[in-house]
Amino acid sequence: MGSETRWLEADELAAWKSLSTLLFKLPGVLDYQLQRDSALSHFEYLVLAGLSESPERSLRMSDLAGFANGSLSRLSHVVKRLEQRGFVSRRPAEDDGRITVATITDAGYDVLVAAAPGHVATVREYVVDTLTPAQLAELKTIADQILAKVDPDKAC
Amino acid sequence: MGSETRWLEADELAAWKSLSTLLFKLPGVLDYQLQRDSALSHFEYLVLAGLSESPERSLRMSDLAGFANGSLSRLSHVVKRLEQRGFVSRRPAEDDGRITVATITDAGYDVLVAAAPGHVATVREYVVDTLTPAQLAELKTIADQILAKVDPDKAC
DNA sequence: GCGGGTGACTTGAAGCGTCAACTAAGGCCG
């Protein structure tokens, strides 16, 4: 198809490999810590965190899915499991029966509060405190540039 | 539990959120393109690529797992499926019966060669060509620093 | 040269994510 492939130069390849490895390993580390210390996946943590920061500690499913960077389907499964564990409750919105509003329960809030310090410490240990403030700022710029390509709509 | 939690500052949090979102979304984009155009997952692609670059187009399972950043168990399942599809073959090493050597077949090599341009183009589109050379270099430095924390052994 | 330990995988079961239906409520338009 069309033009010749522009293969990666040595330095481009090296950078890509480093990023690629990071993409594989970092999620694993974060999940591992949360799972071990709080029996939560990173995604479940984000769901609980999202709810806890919202007014009424509630959010409609679609908004929560966006916040946690997951599909609606994935969220639906996860919320069902969290509900079975007693961490979240669900009910239809009064004004629109199609909408489901999820709310974090007191038990869920307790779990989140217990999990947060360890999670933040892990993020600090592996990412934030490993980099200089300038590097962290640059990382944000870089990540945002890539994300703008990945999903152009949601760009700020 | 010792000291007070050091929560993230606003700018630290913003940077972390950007990275976190990147961690969620980039793998999806890469997997999607490979799956759609070549019926391969990113991991399967890495496995084939690793084999194709090695002497005799072969590698022992452990080394291949390291190359592709996956567990031995995961690799074993994936190689079994690739073998069923005719892209890879396996045999025990002559000098040590515990070791399994995987080899990419001609059919597998063809698939890889067909998949490579599209994959490289995707990597360029979303990452390499989105950043300046300086940013790319900085990204490599940053990723390597984090990786050094994540798994200190494998550091260069 | 044989029993116990270690190394290198392989396997099976369990859990999670994705995709493609499916359900059900709202809105619209004649």
Next chain:
DNA sequence: CGGCCTTAGTTGACGCTTCAAGTCACCCGC
């Protein structure tokens, strides 16, 4: 107000990853 499209969410099946257990092969000491 009755059909039809759209929106929001749920569900089930399938595939993949993980984790724990299992299988051989090699090695070491006695």
